[in-house]
Amino acid sequence: MKRALKLVASLLVTLLFTWWTFRETDLKSQWASLRSADYFYLLPYLGILTLIHICRTLRWGCLLSGIERVPFRRLNEASGIGFMMLLVLPFRLGEFARPFLIAQRSSIRRSAAMMSVVLERITDGLLVATLLRVLLFFVPSESVGIRYVKLGSTVMFALFGGGLAFLLFARWQHDRAVRLVRVTVGRFMPGLAHKMADVVDGFVGAMRQLPDATQLTFFFLLTLVYWGLNGVGMALLARAFGCVGADAACQPMSLTLFQAFVAMTVLVVGLMIPAAPGMMGTFQAAMKVGLGLFLPAAVVNQSGLAYANVLWLSQTVQQIGFGLILLSVGHLSFRDIATKLDKEGEASAPMA
Structure with missing residues (x-):
């Protein structure tokens, strides 16, 4: 029942954001933008998406x-299938796919x-939140x-920064951190407190197995290249x-490299909002907000949203395509993996 309610709630969120995004859009004009687009640019973009995956x-x-x-x-194999499952499975079950597969x-x-x-x-959350705050210094304050x-970037920084601070505290004061979880969260949700204590234990153990300085340097360099x-x-x-x-009816749009990075960081903040699998709705809404910082509303609601849809579809097809190819090569079953993750999700669900 809880899962059904969560699914209904996520679908409602998707529908709400989809309505808000497209409520002022002339569908005929947007279709004209899609028809007139130069899809030659999809080829190098798909190449970039492949490099991002690597x-x-x-x-x-x-x-x-x-x-x-x-x-x-x-x-x-674990990465490609895991990211596909993160995209298509509900309730963030896909987060557990990569650890399960590796x-x-x-x-x-x-x-x-x-x-x-x-x-x-x-790491990604703190980097994106910090980058967005820095970039916003160069965005006109009167932008829609x-x-x-700014509020979204602050919330994002607080969430990920607070999470990092607590985990570092747990590394330093393990017993006190576990006791704090049980005293606070445990009063209301004992099952969730138990899982959080397990996470703290796992993190402390993982901190003892951190990679060497060279590998950590490569990790941060690859993170910068990735973004x-x-x-x-x-x-x-x-x-x-x-x-x-x-x-003449077509509304042209373009993005400078600076504007693209601002739109990207706004998109990441928007995708923190829980929604139905596939990120449909929240993706387009976040792009509308990001593009609206620079472009007139008429352009955003026509070519801007057409661009957002193609961007979303390209990323979705690439991610799912890679996952399906790797499933086939590895002779694996999507259903089997999803079923195991779902059963484990039920077993680890917080007790009332």
Whole structure:
């Protein structure tokens, strides 16, 4: 029943954001933007998405190297399938797919692999939140929606910064951190407190197996390259919507590299909002807010949203496509993996 309610709630969130995003859109004009787009730019953009996948996979391997050096083929299989499942499975079950898959392909314990995923999330969250705050200094203060973007970046920094601070405190004062969890969260949700205590234990154990300085340096360098490629790719794909050779009704748009990075960071903040699998709705809404910082509303609601839809579809197809290819190559069953993750999710659900 709880899962059904969560699914209904996530679908409602998706519908709400989809309605808000497209409520002022002339669908005929947006269709005209899609028809006039130069889809030649999809080829280099898909190439950039492939490089992004490789960077994500390699940097995960850097974090895991303190425990075991996993061969790229096994690492890539767990990474590609895991990111696909993160996109398509409800209730964030896909977060557990990579640790589950890498544990089957190495001697790495799932708890240690899960901690590597947590460290990835914290690193990305703090980097994006900090980058957004810095970039916003150069965005005109009268831009539409900038107040909400600043608030979102502050919330994001507080969440990930607070999470990192607590985990570092747990590394320093393990027993006190576990006791704090049980005293606070345990009063209202004993089951969740038990799981959080397990996370603290796992993190402390994983901290003792951190990679060496060289691998950590590669991890941070690959993180910078990963996010750099994302921004460059978004700027490149925006060129497809310049309305070159189209009729006068087409509203051309373009993004500078700076604007693309701002839109990218706003998008990441927006995707923190829980929604249905696939990020449909929240993705387009966040892009609308990000593009609205620079472009007139008429352009955003036509070419801007057409661009957002193509961007979303490209990323979705690439992620799912890689996952399906790797499933086929590895002779694995999506249903079997999803069923095991779902059963474990039920077993670990907080007790009332």
